Amino acid sequence: MAAKRNTDQLYRIQKARRGTGRGLFAARPIKKGAFIIEYTGKHIPTSVADTLGTKYLFEIDETWTVDGSPRSNTARYINHSCNPNCEAVIEDGHINIYARRPISRGEELTMDYGEEYFDEFIKPKGCRCEVCATVL
């Protein structure tokens, strides 16, 4: 369990690509497999979460979902990508985010939000990740 380590120096919030608002970016090189940040928030019953229809909900299992909307949850700035460099791992009821591959300084941190989120929030507007965005 690496979740309690202070990893503030690994990332910073900054303006992301057009249309995606702010994002989280690597402030220094991050090794593959390194713990980056925990997705934090209030635990609410998944049955309740399913009725909210808000963003920033992260389902742990059929029983519990984390409502990550508070600003203190820095991990909520991680944008979706169809080819992400981070992945979320559920450990002991915590949502821990790790590097899937080596990440360079200045690279945006991304993760796959999953099919349900994608269909509800991303598909209607079109995905703006670096894989899907049209190269100008």
Ligand SMILES: [Zn+2]
């Ligand atoms: Zn995409």
